Amino acid sequence: DADVTQTPRNRITKTGKRIMLECSQTKGHDRMYWYRQDPGLGLRLIYYSFDVKDINKGEISDGYSVSRQAQAKFSLSLESAIPNQTALYFCATSDINSGNTIYFGEGSWLTVV
Amino acid sequence: GDSVTQMEGPVTLSEEAFLTINCTYTATGYPSLFWYVQYPGEGLQLLLKATKADDKGSNKGFEATYRKETTSFHLEKGSVQVSDSAVYFCALSTNTGGFKTIFGAGTRLFVKA
Numbered sequence: 623d624a625d626v627t628q629t630p631r632n633r634i635t636k637t638g639k640r641i642m643l644e645c646s647q648t649k650g651h652d653r654m655y656w657y658r659q660d661p662g663l664g665l666r667l668i669y670y671s672f673d674v675k676d677i678n679k680g681e682i683s684d685g686y687s688v689s690r691q692a693q694a695k696f697s698l699s700l701e702s703a704i705p706n707q708t709a710l711y712f713c714a715t716s717d718i719n720s721g722n723t724i725y726f727g728e729g730s731w732l733t734v735v
Numbered sequence: 736g737d738s739v740t741q742m743e744g745p746v747t748l749s750e751e752a753f754l755t756i757n758c759t760y761t762a763t764g765y766p767s768l769f770w771y772v773q774y775p776g777e778g779l780q781l782l783l784k785a786t787k788a789d790d791k792g793s794n795k796g797f798e799a800t801y802r803k804e805t806t807s808f809h810l811e812k813g814s815v816q817v818s819d820s821a822v823y824f825c826a827l828s829t830n831t832g833g834f835k836t837i838f839g840a841g842t843r844l845f846v847k848a
Binding site: 626653662663664665667672712714721722723724725726727728729 | 769781
């Protein structure tokens, strides 16, 4: 089983709908992240959390919200999806002892029509 | 601000050819440098890293040397295989001004048999 698990792996949703992407990890890491990948733009950070009570905006947080339900769970929500949020989304984790290495989930393809 | 610039792709090589993917960075302080690889349909995974100047990271025949004087971390492999076809991301991580990891845009590599 993957150490960082994302659900769903693929989702098509309509404009204006609310969608949640969920992430759970078994690595025991404190730090969790949500990234967005678009062709030619690399990865851009949406939100990050260094522990359960800590939530921080990344460079592209507008239109997104997150919840850190437990050390192992970090969900990303699009309250009202729009087509330019069509992208590949990655959850990731790291730990102060991992030397800043980031461990990624397999990604969630989201298409907003 | 901090940034990572890597050569645009795609890069197409024949099997057993020599590979170089250029990466340069701008950062305050002393970042750690990483190469991540993304195989088709998968999340990113760490390929190699270096944490201080003149360090060489290596893994699976790939190498990169942290060059502070030229602010570079170029990825090289002496003889590529078809299985090396993937997208390669250069990244830097720093604790200056708060922890952050910044990714380059990615370089897609195609290796032909």
